[in-house]
Amino acid sequence: MARNAAAALILAAAVLHGAAPVRAQALQRLTVESFALSADASGPLVDVPFHLVVTLRVRETVGQIANINLPILAQLELLGDERQTAGGPAGTQYRETITVVAHQPGTLAIAPATLQAVDGRDGKPKQWYTNALNLHVRANGTQELRAGERTIASAAMLALYAMLWLFGIGCAGAIGVLLFRRRRQTVSPEPAPVPPAPEEPQPSSASELEDALALLRAERTRDAAVRVRSAVWRTVGAADGETLADVLARTQGAPADLRDLLTALERSAFTYDADLQGAIDASVAALERRLGDMT
């Protein structure tokens, strides 16, 4: 409880700290293409950290994005927050990864993040919202043990500890001798730590769409269409288990060709067999249009 309260206070303070300059400075002029909130686990486990990711894509090339307000995560403990802004000729991609951990099982309702900016389309100040998230925090296996099972488990653990204790007393002398001998031996150098593998660069949306297009051209099956649909959904920050209506609601300000693409892929995934090839043709054409628009 105290940790949750502390996390709420820290985050509220962070939000207030971030909000203060909003009044003082002029809003950025941005053409928002997508703004989404997602989690890397739809069913995180209790006491296992997971990530919430806010992604924003704007048409302008800017050095930093200001005036993003995160939701208050009162039921979660905040472990870290990392922001990345990548600008290029096609626009700017902003990604904020918040590492959190839940300590209670149950359903978590996470409110949308917001962005305040002047809309590049019509020059009016506006507030954008991401989608909200509903996460289902699951108890760890050990927490699901029933009371009886717990009793049996603790009795077994006690017996095990007792055996270990006796074994430990019996072997104490032998261990002491071994340790004494080791000290006299030449200490072998410890193996050099293995350098961490370089992180695989995150593929951009365009390259993911190119891969999707290649896959759909090579494999004109429903299975391929379903995989392409998942890949495209990921590029707009959609989580598994959402529906087209959720994704379309999230991409309300997005260009029409992205929405057409999402609709065409939905048809490919769920239409009847006789219509499948026509649906895949429509999806391929929509992917080509989208890629053409992005480049």
Next chain:
Amino acid sequence: MIAPRRPEDLRAALAETIVGQAGVIEGLLLALLCNGHVLLEGPPGLAKTLACRALAAALDGEFKRIQFTPDLLPSDIVGTRIFDQRESAFATVLGPIFANVVLADEINRAPAKVQSALLEAMQERQVTIGPQSYALPDPFVVMATMNPLDSEGTYALPVAQMDRFLMKVNVGYPTREEELRILDRFAVADTQPERAVATLDDVRAWRRQAHDVHIEEALKRYIVELVAVTRAAGDVVVVGEHGAQLRAQSLVDYGASPRATLALAHLARGRAFLAGRDFALPDDVRAVAPHALRHRIGFNYRLATEGVSADAVIKAMIAAVPAP
């Protein structure tokens, strides 16, 4: 050449007469397309009767209203045989159930034998009067209403009978803007329902087309999972009146029947057809799920004591099942 008539024409005709109540209009259309019946729950004065009358008028069909009261008899609904002295023979008088659209107003005010007479007719689509069986007209849609505010002197519908309704729609109050439009439209005189924008033959043809709407395998599994979660809600949690987190399972006595699975599939097909598609999407299933499930789940007393609405529990259950 005359353009083929579409269900959208019917929806537009109903919207001409009824202000707002999109849920009721869609419920009526879905029931018509899926050959089912609708249970409407809402306070009086929310255009339930008008919606029924408008639907019958727009189809050029026959509309009958039966006001359920504690002294109603089964023969008041299905009809009876009377002795004709001039002919010296029994003649059959058909009851008000012989209509295309029947409004069973305040169905829970009549005792069980009257309710079961109506619900049996709904299921069998025929009634037996004396030695003779009579088929009910096709299409035949029953719209039954219940008032949630006034439960004194009512007879609760048995679970098995509730299950026979394809869907249950909660009717809410209109918005302020809608109420202003109601004032404008009905202040001077009652608006007459739009006449005959489609025929009964059109409805039969639509029904065949809606029946052919494709449901992909993954979507069938989603439907089954949605019904299964009502029986074993596992770790689904809802927030109670005082902010307490409650396990949905602790609020439910029994889950939905396999009839709910069929109803979900029928309604998803109907919704897809209304949207002009010949294949159903997860959105169709998710949109109709509350209507197909809310009268088929048995909630216990804790629902009331914890201040949780049935719809909140159903919403949490639906959210717990990932869409394909």
